[in-house]
Amino acid sequence: MQVSSWYRPLLAGLLCLPLSAMAADSGSQSDDSTPVYGPRLEGFSYPHEVDIYRFESQRQPLEMAYMDVAPEGEANGRTAVLLHGKNFCGATWEGTIEALTQRGYRVIAPDQVGFCKSSKPEHYQYSLHQLAANTHDLLKQLGIDNATIMGHSMGGMLATRYALMYPEATEQLVLVDPIGLEDWKAKGVPYHTVDQWFESTRKTSAEGIRDYQKSTYYAGEWQPRYDKWVQMQAGMYRGEGKFINAWSQAKTYEMIYTQPVVHEFDQLQVPTLLMIGDQDNTAIGKSFAPPEVQQQLGHYDQLGPEIASRIPHALLIQFPELGHSPQIQAPEQFHQALFRGLEELDNRDS
Structure with missing residues (x-):
């Protein structure tokens, strides 16, 4: 295994589609509002240099893209690892990378395999x-x-699973509107096969993404700066990688x-900071559930305190007016709260 900042396409047949222009400045596009990005987001610019971690997993060669960003000014000796969400990428952490x-x-922001x-x-x-x-192997x-x-x-x-698997490697755990605060299956959301998820995911469009993000990520409000993240996601469904992206998304929905x-x-077992936008209503598969089940799902204003009470020595910070993406919706407010919370966790340990 090795880490390298230069890039060479993998020729792995169906295991991994061919790549080109990993960090190109702009994608090919039909017009300014509909960019087309490659199977691995070729054409979409990240805020920092993208490096590649090459490794073997499940009998095949894979590549994991990541940003490794040095501290500005005097280093504090700490590293923060930022794990993106399902409809997000390492790039969507750009404001938090700058703040940290x-x-x-030092900040490491990887793109997970499949994303x-x-x-x-x-x-x-x-x-x-x-x-x-x-992720642990990359950090090693x-x-x-x-x-x-x-x-x-x-x-x-993923961060929760990481901390459970590697508590000795987790100095602090920060959970920002994590999904998985409830068991959707146990609450009555019906199972969807990977094939069913694939068929629904193939219908992804910028309009659908924008509508969903407005209602869930940003508490019913919209600002033009959010469109960058809509097009980041939608652009991969306009290009040659639309099927492999839909397939990857389908398999990770089932996961x-x-x-x-x-x-x-x-x-x-680790100091934990739980940060919740109370207007968040995320619940995987909610649209497939009966109406009476839908009404019981995604109440983050209730789930946040409930889960915080179960995590040993957790610190809960709630944002009453914010949605699923408080770090994007209100970055200054979010980052001020983040550093207050981290400082309080430090004081508890001292």
């Missing part, structure tokens, strides 16, 4: 355990033995549904 590096943190600029193998057994192991290659693990949305589920972490929060 200004505070002296964004990383490999999208057709045949891969996705699990939170596997993604956590991939980078010489990082201990870090603040911060996850948003699906990344919050999330069948691998709840909610039953293990009381087993966390």
Whole structure:
């Protein structure tokens, strides 16, 4: 295994589609509002240099894209690892990367296998355990033995699994509107096969993404700056990679549904900061559930305090007016709260 900042396409047949122009400045597009990005988000610019971690997993060569951003000014000796959500990428952490590096943190922001600029193998057994192991191996290659693990949305589920698997390597755990605060299957959301998820995911459009994000991520409000993240996601469904992206998304939807972490929060052994936008209403598969079940799902204003009470020595911060993505919706408010929370966790440990 090795880490390298230069890029060479993998010729892995159906295991991974061909790549080009990993960090090009702009994608081909039909007009200014409809960019077309490659199978691995070729054409979409990240805020920092993208490096590639090459490794073997499940009998195939894979690549994991990541940003490794040095602190600005004097380093504080700490590393923060930022884990993106399902409809997000490492790039969507750009504001938080800036805030953390200004505070002296080294920041690692990977794209998980199956997402964004990383490999999208057709045949891969996705699990939170596997993604956590991939991330842990990347950090070992980078010489990082201990870090603040911060996850948003699906990344919050992954960060929880990571902290459960590697408590000795987790200095602090930060969960930002994590999904998985409830067991959707146990609450009555019907199971969807990977094939069913694939068929629904193939219909992804910018309009649908925007409508969903407005209602869930941003508490019913919209600002033009959010469109960048809509087009980041939609652009991959306009290009040659639309089918492999839909397939990867389908398999990871099934992963999330069948691998709840909610039953293990009381087993966390690390200092934990839980940050919740109370207007969040995320629930995987909610639209497939009967109306009476839908009404019971995604109440983050209630789920936040409930889960915080189950995590040993957790600190809960709530944002009453914000939705699923508080770090994007209100970055200054969010980052002020983040550093207050991290400082309080430090004071508890001292």
